[in-house]
Amino acid sequence: DQQVKQNSPSLSVQEGRISILNCDYTNxxxxxxxxxxxxxxxxxxxxISISSIKDKNEDGRFTVFLNKSAKHLSLHIVPSQxxxxxxxxxxxxxxxxxxxxxxxxxxxxxxxVKP
Amino acid sequence: NAGVMQNPRHLVRRRGxxxxxxxxxxxxxxxxxxxxxxxxxxxxFMVYLQKENIIDESGMPKERFSAEFxxxxxxxxxxxxxxxxxxxxxxxxxxxxxxxxxxxFGDGTRLSIL
Numbered sequence: 001d002q003q004v005k006q007n008s009p010s011l012s013v014q015e016g017r018i019s020i021l022n023c024d025y026t027n028x029x030x031x032x033x034x035x036x037x038x039x040x041x042x043x044x045x046x047x048i049s050i051s052s053i054k055d056k057n058e059d060g061r062f063t064v065f066l067n068k069s070a071k072h073l074s075l076h077i078v079p080s081q082x083x084x085x086x087x088x089x090x091x092x093x094x095x096x097x098x099x100x101x102x103x104x105x106x107x108x109x110x111x112x113v114k115p
Numbered sequence: 116n117a118g119v120m121q122n123p124r125h126l127v128r129r130r131g132x133x134x135x136x137x138x139x140x141x142x143x144x145x146x147x148x149x150x151x152x153x154x155x156x157x158x159x160f161m162v163y164l165q166k167e168n169i170i171d172e173s174g175m176p177k178e179r180f181s182a183e184f185x186x187x188x189x190x191x192x193x194x195x196x197x198x199x200x201x202x203x204x205x206x207x208x209x210x211x212x213x214x215x216x217x218x219x220f221g222d223g224t225r226l227s228i229l
Binding site: 004032034036041042043044045046049051089091093100101102103104105106107108 | 119121146148150156157158159160163170171173174206208210212214215216217218219220221222223225
């Protein structure tokens with residue numbers, strides 16, 4: 001039962017253009033969402049997060065959008081740079097009593113930014 | 116990923132041996148999470164610990180796996196009598212509180228079972 005889904009295994013964009021990575025979730029109890037970037041042989045690096053009380057959060061070149069009614073979030077990177085080439089994971093955390101903060105991850109999307 | 120330290124980075128074991136994976140959280144973080152990543156998959160939650168307490172072990176296999184986070188020293192993930200299917204990357208993450216804040220990850224331990 002994949003509660004967090006990243007349906008695009010890979011994405012290729014040109015340097016300077018916008019990269020849009022998508023993520024869908026099924027559990028309406030999720031109330032905190034994060035994006036991580038991962039290089040080979042390294043651990044995930046936190047990029048940006050958003051709580052369910054907001055629909056947008058921006059940090060430099062990275063913006064996360066949350067559409068609660070569609071259970072969909074996206075990460076926009078603009079302008080994209082070759083150093084952004086990595087695997088991107090979205091993750092979600094459920095709320096409610098007994099919430100322990102554990103993260104449920106999607107399968108990841110490999111982004112390639114071409115010079 | 117400075118801050119969360121995992122060792123060893125690579126661990127090779129033969130079937131039936133024990134594997135011990137260590138994790139020191141970021142300074143000031145008392146919440147530790149362990150995740151496992153199988154090839155071509157995302158990370159799967161295993162266990163969540165605070166100092167001396169297991170808070171959530173809903174992702175841990177029922178047998179052979181155990182975790183601890185003692186008052187002094189690193190958190191330990193222990194796998195007894197390893198099998199080939201235990202081959203994976205094991206990541207530790209820490210946070211200053213249990214929810215609503217980002218978890219910061221170490222670089223993982225890559226476990227290979229011969």
